[in-house]
Amino acid sequence: MATDDLVLYEKRGAVAWLTLNRPSVLNAVNLAMRDELWVLFQAVRDDPDVHVAVITGAGRAFCAGADISEFGTAPSLVESRRARRERDLWQLMLDIDKPLVAAMHGYALGAGLEMSLLCDFRLAAEDTVLGLPEVRLGYIPSAGGTQLLPRTVRGSLAREMIMTGQPIDAERAHQAGLLTKVVAAPDLANEAEALATALAERPPSALRAAKRALRSAFEMPLAQGLAVESALAARLASAG
DSSP: OOTTOSEEEEEETTEEEEEEOOGGGTTOBOHHHHHHHHHHHHHHHHOTTOOEEEEEESTTOSBOOBOGGGTTOTTHHHHHHHHHHHOOHHHHHHHOOSOEEEEEOSEEETHHHHHHHTSSEEEEETTOEEEOOGGGGTOOOOSSHHHHHHHHSOHHHHHHHHHHOOOEEHHHHHHTTSOSEEEOGGGHHHHHHHHHHHHHTSOHHHHHHHHHHHHHHHHSOHHHHHHHHHHHHHHHHHHO
């Protein structure tokens, strides 16, 4: 693990830790960081010894969003579109059938917040500011924010955050169901480690099945979702 990596990767037992590592720009996501995340989340997906992954940020923030210095410039715009087609990081994260935990502090904005929405659990320090400011820049959230946020919080808050670009604090986010837990900033790493360790102690096959069943609740009509649940439960029973 080189300190100049844009994403630090560390395995602690059955838990993989991914730390966004551009602290001088509040961990803004550029194409190079996306490429590193693409490789590392494939490692999370494919490594049988990894049961859970935690993503967090170095320095003063989790992630302040996409690196706007790359916006609208050639060849970066062309490369960005090609990267999205060939290395769809967001879909990769959605497809991973292991629990993903986001541990956030400082700022979780734009692509940073969207990255956390792709996770199963979101912990945040009390100082965390969360928002989707893209509309203020003439864009819309394009890493799943317009689809995932309304599935996570009530529609009125999702509209407010997406259409005004106004951020909210951790307390309001927690009350709305956007956050799993809010903790004191010094306790964030320990809380994330405790949650990840507890998840890693569960049977991996049951965790994978639970995550697949939960996904079907959002993607399918009730009858189909119940059928998926039944099939997954039967498969676990026969394997046991």
